[in-house]
Amino acid sequence: MTDEPRPYTLIAELTYRCPLRCVYCSNPLELDRHRRELDTETWLRVLAEAEELGVVQVSLTGGEPCVRGDLEDIVAGARRLDLYTNLATSGVPLPRARLERLREAGLDNVQISIQDVAADASDEIAGLVSFERKLEAARTAKQIGFPLTLNFVLHRGNLRRVAEIIALAESLDADRLELANSQYVGWALLNRAVLLPTREQLDEARRVAAAARERLKGRMEVLFVTPDYYAEFPKACMDGWGRRFILISPDGLVLPCHAAHTIPGISFENVRDRALGDVWRSSSSFARFRGEDWMAEPCRSCERRTVDFGGCRCQAFLLTGSAAVTDPVCSLSPHHGIIESARAEARAVTAAPLVYRTMKAGT
Amino acid sequence: MISSASRPQLAAKARLRRDRRTDRLMILYPEKGMELSPTAAEIVRLCTGENTVAEIVERLGASYTTADRATIEREVLDLLNALADRCLIEERS
Numbered sequence: 001m002t003d004e005p006r007p008y009t010l011i012a013e014l015t016y017r018c019p020l021r022c023v024y025c026s027n028p029l030e031l032d033r034h035r036r037e038l039d040t041e042t043w044l045r046v047l048a049e050a051e052e053l054g055v056v057q058v059s060l061t062g063g064e065p066c067v068r069g070d071l072e073d074i075v076a077g078a079r080r081l082d083l084y085t086n087l088a089t090s091g092v093p094l095p096r097a098r099l100e101r102l103r104e105a106g107l108d109n110v111q112i113s114i115q116d117v118a119a120d121a122s123d124e125i126a127g128l129v130s131f132e133r134k135l136e137a138a139r140t141a142k143q144i145g146f147p148l149t150l151n152f153v154l155h156r157g158n159l160r161r162v163a164e165i166i167a168l169a170e171s172l173d174a175d176r177l178e179l180a181n182s183q184y185v186g187w188a189l190l191n192r193a194v195l196l197p198t199r200e201q202l203d204e205a206r207r208v209a210a211a212a213r214e215r216l217k218g219r220m221e222v223l224f225v226t227p228d229y230y231a232e233f234p235k236a237c238m239d240g241w242g243r244r245f246i247l248i249s250p251d252g253l254v255l256p257c258h259a260a261h262t263i264p265g266i267s268f269e270n271v272r273d274r275a276l277g278d279v280w281r282s283s284s285s286f287a288r289f290r291g292e293d294w295m296a297e298p299c300r301s302c303e304r305r306t307v308d309f310g311g312c313r314c315q316a317f318l319l320t321g322s323a324a325v326t327d328p329v330c331s332l333s334p335h336h337g338i339i340e341s342a343r344a345e346a347r348a349v350t351a352a353p354l355v356y357r358t359m360k361a362g363t
Numbered sequence: 364m365i366s367s368a369s370r371p372q373l374a375a376k377a378r379l380r381r382d383r384r385t386d387r388l389m390i391l392y393p394e395k396g397m398e399l400s401p402t403a404a405e406i407v408r409l410c411t412g413e414n415t416v417a418e419i420v421e422r423l424g425a426s427y428t429t430a431d432r433a434t435i436e437r438e439v440l441d442l443l444n445a446l447a448d449r450c451l452i453e454e455r456s
Contacts, residue, residue, distance in 0.1 A: 006384070008396060054384055056396055082380055084391035109376055109393045147376030149393050175376050175450065176393055221450045 005290065007280060009057045010050040010083075011247040012043065013258065014074070018064040020090050021127030021356040022115065024153055024188035024195060027063065028262045031359045034251040040070040042271060044077040046248055049276035051081040055246070061088040063250065066098065072105045079106030086111055088151070091137035092130045099140055110141045111149035111178075117164040121157065127356045138172045149176040154205065155195035156346065162205040166212045166222070174220055179209050181227035184342075185259050185314055190355045196346040202230055229339055233304060234311025234327040241289035241313060246280065254279045256286060259314040263323045289313050294324055298332045365416060365443045367436065370455040372412030377451045379407065390451055397451075406439055407446075412455040416440065 016031045028034075038046075047058065058078045065071055066089050078085045087102065091112040099110070112134055115122035119131040141148050150169045154162070162179060169177040181202070182188045182195050197205075209224040216222055228235060238245045238257045247255040252270040255261055261268055266288055269279045280286060288294065292305055299310045310316075311327025319328045320335045328335040365371055373379070377392045388404035390397045399407060409419045420436045446452040 009394075051383075054382075056380055056382065056389060056391055057394070059394070084378055084380070084396070086393050108378060108391075111393065145375070147374070147393075149376075175374070218447050218450060218453075 005243050005280070005286075006054045007050065007244060007246045008055060009059065009245050010047070010055045011059045011061060011245060011258065012046070012065075012074070013062055013248060013250050014043070014060060014065040014068050014071070015063040015250045016359070017067050018062060018090065018357075019067070019092055019128055020064065020130060021358065022153075022187070023125055023127070023191045023354045023356055024155065024182040024186075025357040026183065026186040026188065026258055027357070028186060028259055029190075030262075031357075034249055034253075035359075037068075037250045038248075038252045038271070040073050042252065043070075043074050046271050046276060047074070047078050047081055047083065050246060051083060053246075053277050053280055055083065057084045057086070059086050059088055064090050064092070066090075066092075066094050072101050075102055075105040075107045084108050086149075088113070089137075090126070090130065091134035092128070093133075094137040094140075096140045096144075099137070099144055099146070103144055103146060107146070109149060110146045111151055112138050112141070113151040113153070114138075114168075115153065116158045117161050117168050124354075125157070135172065138174070142173050147175045148172065149178060150174045151178040151180060154179055154181045154197075156197040156201060157195070159197050159201045159205040162208045163212075166209070166216075170216070170220065176221040176223070178223045178225070179205070180223070180225040183228055183315075185312070185318060187355065187357045189318060191352075192342060193345060193349045193352045194354060196227070196229060196342060198346050199230055199343070202227070228312065228315065228327075228329040229342060231329055232331050234308045234315075234329045236308045237312035237315075237327075240309035242280070242286035243290065243309075246276070254283070254285075256289075257312075257314065260285075262314060263317050266323075289323070296325060298330075298334075299326050302332065365440060365447050365452070365454060367415070367417045367420075367440070369416050369443075370412055370414065371410040371416065371419075371443050371447075371452050372455050373407070373410055374451050374453050390446075392451060403442055406442055407452075410443070410452060416443065 085107050086109045088111045114134050115125040122131040123129050152165050184192050213222040242256045252272045253268045266285050268285045269283050299305050313323045316325050316327050317323035319338050326333040328338050377390050380389050382389050388399045443452050
């Protein structure tokens with residue numbers, strides 16, 4: 001791969017609507033601003049324009065993509081373009097007939113998120129009685145021949161149950177298991193005091209996951225994603241701003257990541273007004289944090305600047321008020337004290353009320 | 364473990380696609396993609412679940428006269444086992 005920006009993946013957030021209200025949802029807080037969803041025809045045009053730019057994968061996500069009645073049409077459109085399609089769903093609502101239609105439309109992979117290994121704990125995080133329906137959707141997906149990814153978001157409340165989570169994934173015959181620690185943007189930041197684990201809790205879960213990865217090699221892929229807050233250096237968020245990914249919000253904004261539109265002062269284009277290739281190549285929004293010119297110290301002279309690209313711009317903004325500084329999770333950041341305080345808080349706080357996701361923030 | 368008698372095939376979650384930019388074959392799978400070298404592409408394309416590894420080596424041997432059979436077989440097995448570890452290639456059951 002050369003370093004010329006080229007999108008490989010389109011993340012299609014088909015809607016922000018979702019029957020679940022997960023306390024760590026990564027959708028932005030002000031969901032109500034983005035209610036005017038793109039229609040089928042526009043999505044089909046976006047897929048074609050994305051494929052022309054080099055995109056080979058489409059992640060159909062949200063919100064809950066299954067609340068859209070035209071999901072099959074969008075899948076079929078992607079398939080006609082020979083794009084690999086992954087459906088990221090909560091499994092609610094996803095009855096057998098729908099799964100069969102999606103299979104027929106050419107969907108490649110079904111990814112179902114489950115919140116925990118037992119109904120009460122899972123439903124508490126989701127804010128909806130949904131655990132049994134998720135298991136049913138997972139079983140049905142496998143029965144009709146889909147490859148199945150299960151996604152569990154990890155946090156202080158369920159980290160100690162990683163072994164049971166792995167056993168559940170095995171019993172459901174998952175092809176792939178994502179053990180993804182919550183990242184503290186969106187709704188998760190509001191609930192950080194309850195969700196952020198201690199380093200010991202995290203290390204123990206990582207050890208269990210690593211043993212399972214070895215044991216299940218060749219049968220089930222096991223991924224473990226560390227929370228940024230416990231990394232020494234930031235992750236290469238989205239493989240760099242405007243470098244490999246394009247995300248389209250439900251209302252048509254063309255974004256480098258799922259939270260970029262929460263950064264003030266950047267004007268994002270809409271696919272209703274402008275062709276995707278044009279936005280990718282020549283918009284000021286995609287140019288804003290591309291490459292290295294925007295970087296200040298300590299990134300500017302750091303040898304890791306081409307490895308992690310300065311980390312997450314949204315996290316930098318959320319924690320410091322400026323999106324143009326080094327991601328505070330970096331141990332070299334002058335703002336790293338914010339992360340250290342949060343880690344210390346994780347040792348102290350034992351209980352706090354949960355804030356559930358709603359379409360109208362603050363109401 | 365893929366051996367000489369195995370009949371390897373692409374895993375259900377993986378799909379092949381020719382890249383419009385590089386004209387190389389890619390394996391696509393959830394959230395990832397891997398560009399294959401021309402040799403790797405030729406091997407993976409023969410993983411239909413019908414051919415044994417021995418047969419795949421025969422087919423390749425016909426087009427690569429310089430390498431001896433044992434070398435080709437070792438290289439094919441290395442590639443297929445690496446892909447099997449990532450759950451991209453599986454033995455037909």
